[in-house]
Amino acid sequence: MTSTSEPLAPPDRIARRQVDKFAERRRQLADAALLTLSERGYARTSLREIAKDSGFSHGVLHYYFRDKVDLITYCVRQYKAHCVERYDGIVATATEPAALLAGVGDALAGTLAQDALMHRLWYDLRGQSLFEESFRADVAEIDDSLERMIWRTVEAYAGLVGATPTCSPSFAYATVDGLFAQALLRHLAGSSDALDDLRDGVRRQLPTLVG
Amino acid sequence: MTSTSEPLAPPDRIARRQVDKFAERRRQLADAALLTLSERGYARTSLREIAKDSGFSHGVLHYYFRDKVDLITYCVRQYKAHCVERYDGIVATATEPAALLAGVGDALAGTLAQDALMHRLWYDLRGQSLFEESFRADVAEIDDSLERMIWRTVEAYAGLVGATPTCSPSFAYATVDGLFAQALLRHLAGSSDALDDLRDGVRRQLPTLVG
DNA sequence: AGGATTCCTTGACGGCCGTCCAAGAGCGTC
DNA sequence: GACGCTCTTGGACGGCCGTCAAGGAATCCT
Numbered sequence: 041m042t043s044t045s046e047p048l049a050p051p052d053r054i055a056r057r058q059v060d061k062f063a064e065r066r067r068q069l070a071d072a073a074l075l076t077l078s079e080r081g082y083a084r085t086s087l088r089e090i091a092k093d094s095g096f097s098h099g100v101l102h103y104y105f106r107d108k109v110d111l112i113t114y115c116v117r118q119y120k121a122h123c124v125e126r127y128d129g130i131v132a133t134a135t136e137p138a139a140l141l142a143g144v145g146d147a148l149a150g151t152l153a154q155d156a157l158m159h160r161l162w163y164d165l166r167g168q169s170l171f172e173e174s175f176r177a178d179v180a181e182i183d184d185s186l187e188r189m190i191w192r193t194v195e196a197y198a199g200l201v202g203a204t205p206t207c208s209p210s211f212a213y214a215t216v217d218g219l220f221a222q223a224l225l226r227h228l229a230g231s232s233d234a235l236d237d238l239r240d241g242v243r244r245q246l247p248t249l250v251g
Numbered sequence: 252m253t254s255t256s257e258p259l260a261p262p263d264r265i266a267r268r269q270v271d272k273f274a275e276r277r278r279q280l281a282d283a284a285l286l287t288l289s290e291r292g293y294a295r296t297s298l299r300e301i302a303k304d305s306g307f308s309h310g311v312l313h314y315y316f317r318d319k320v321d322l323i324t325y326c327v328r329q330y331k332a333h334c335v336e337r338y339d340g341i342v343a344t345a346t347e348p349a350a351l352l353a354g355v356g357d358a359l360a361g362t363l364a365q366d367a368l369m370h371r372l373w374y375d376l377r378g379q380s381l382f383e384e385s386f387r388a389d390v391a392e393i394d395d396s397l398e399r400m401i402w403r404t405v406e407a408y409a410g411l412v413g414a415t416p417t418c419s420p421s422f423a424y425a426t427v428d429g430l431f432a433q434a435l436l437r438h439l440a441g442s443s444d445a446l447d448d449l450r451d452g453v454r455r456q457l458p459t460l461v462g
Numbered sequence: 463a464g465g466a467t468t469c470c471t472t473g474a475c476g477g478c479c480g481t482c483c484a485a486g487a488g489c490g491t492c
Numbered sequence: 493g494a495c496g497c498t499c500t501t502g503g504a505c506g507g508c509c510g511t512c513a514a515g516g517a518a519t520c521c522t
Contacts, residue, residue, distance in 0.1 A: 065499090081382035083294035086479060097501050099482085108480065160381050167378045170371050170439055171292035180440065210433065211452050218429015222421065228381055229391065241422050248459045276469090297509060308471050313511065469518070478509075487500070492493105 066104050069094055070118045073111060078157040082164050087111070109174045116165060116175060119158070120182045126151065127189050137200045141246055144193055145239035148216075152224055153235055159224050187213035198250040206251045215245055277315050280305055281329045284322060289368040293375050298322070320385045327376060327386060330369070331393040337362065338400050348411045352457055355404055356450035359427075363435055364446055370435050398424035409461040417462045426456055 072094030077085050087108055091098040105111040127147075134140035152159060162182075169179035191209040198205050205212070223238035283305030288296050298319055302309040316322040338358075345351035363370060373393075380390035402420040409416050416423070434449035 061498090081379070083379065084382060087481090088479080098480095099502070100500060102481065103499070160378075164378050164382070166436075167371075167375045168292070168294065170436070171295065171375070176440070183436075207455065208448070210437075210448065211430070211455070214429045214433035214452065215426040215456065216429070218425045218427070218432065219422070221429065221432070222425035225377075225381070225394075226421075229387070237419070237421065241425065244418065244422065245426065272469090298511090299509080309510095310472070310512085311470055314469070319510065463522100465521090467518100467520075469516105471516075472514090473512105474514105475512080476510100479507080480505105482505080483503090485501085485503105487498105489498080490496095492495080 062104070066114065067118065069096070069101065069104055070111070070115045073115050074119060074158070074161070077112075077115065078161040081161070082112075082168050112165075113175060113178060116178045116182070119162070119165075120178070120185065122158075123162075123182060124185050124189070126155075127186075134196070134200070137197060140193075140197050140200055141243045142239075144246070145242040148220060148242060149223075149235045149238050152220065152227060152238060156224065156228060159220075160228065163221060163224070186217070190216050194246065194249050197246055201247075201250060203250045205249055207249045212249050216242065219245065273315070277325065278329065280307070280312065280315055281322070281326045284326050285330060285369070285372070288323075288326065289372040292372070293323075293379050323376075324386060324389055327389045327393070330373070330376075331389070331396065333369075334373075334393060335396050335400070337366075338397075345407070345411070348408060351404075351408055351411055352454045353450075355457070356453040359431060359453060360434075360446045360449050363431065363438060363449060367435060367439060370431075371439060374432060374435070397428070401427050405457065405460050408457055412458075412461060414461045416460060418460045423460050427453065430456065 069090075073085075073090045076090045076093045080089070087101050088098045090111075091101055101111060105114065134143050165175060166179050166183065169175040187209050190213045191205075194205050194207075194209075194212045219238055219241040223234045223241070226234035226237075280301075284296075284301045287301045287304045291300070298312050299309045301322075302312055312322060316325065345354050376386060377390050377394065380386040398420050401424045402416075405416050405418075405420075405423045430449055430452040434445045434452070436445075437448075438445035
């Protein structure tokens, strides 16, 4: 905490107070924003709507965030943290190849069903990053962490069957993510087969990646 | 052409005149709209901007289209026509399995490089359809036609190697589309490996789909 | 040519947007 | 209890949005 009491311009306000309530409110508002974004999509979500859903007035957002891009960027970063935390424990324990295949399939199908709207938001934001440069770096970082997550799975499976990966990390990620994206599409469209097909798809694709 | 000369409400205006200039202008405006959309993305494109890029005034859009959704929907449909027309000739001629793999890889890499912005728009609109119900049906139809296209490729390849497909059409589409989507992402991000990786990826993935 | 019809422009409307700001509320400290 | 600082409110702003209507321009038909 500074002992001087000079008047602070808004940007400084954001830099200060790292540990206390300020940062906490930012997280809280970003959480609310993520919820609204996941329901309405990037293109249809306004700051006023985010504020309304958060229970605060619309003015408060500019007290905690410089502008809309700052808020969305912060949201994306927070979403990333949520992502890797959730997915990092997926592979952890499995001593049989078949069990790992089943575990990974179940984990992916589980999060797809449970966090469908958040995954929808992820694909939305990833798409937006192709048009809006501001998000690109953060989105790419998340994408990398997802690729690494898939790659860890491939390596774990390879280890269990006594083989080594025969493809690049990006190939593994691309094909598995393709399966996941399509399963999400069909799941949200009401297809009841989507989850099972995802499980089967992962179970089928993973073994082709090692040898 | 009707011989009566009753005053027509806007909706009727659209239903009439199927063959003549009316439909042609619609196509022309939709083409301009697709161009603008592919450059700016769905979330950032306004009717005024579309009109400006088309060389007409902003009012004309409501003479040829009921509202914005009508325009975008028409654009999506027109995009679909463009798509299937372009992709339908891809597999056509190939008597050797290796030649088919190379041909498909080159074709996909070629259209990815040449029509990158249009493909970016496709993924954008496909994502939007998960939030905006109005587009969902048309987008699903395009998706189906793409899946069938990939499936024809798989069947052609299976025929050439004297085998049959061992996966579902949706599995084939999901994995190949995953490769394509990631290649597009990396290509637009400036990666020079993206196109070659797409070629290699397709060449690697296709053989795993038959047996 | 001239009237009817089609096509297109222009300007306006209400509404929502992101942003900013003045003022008040809450609250810990002296 | 008064002060100072942090936090929050709610209104105002300019601007862009989609939509629409009135009227001019172009075209067609006889």
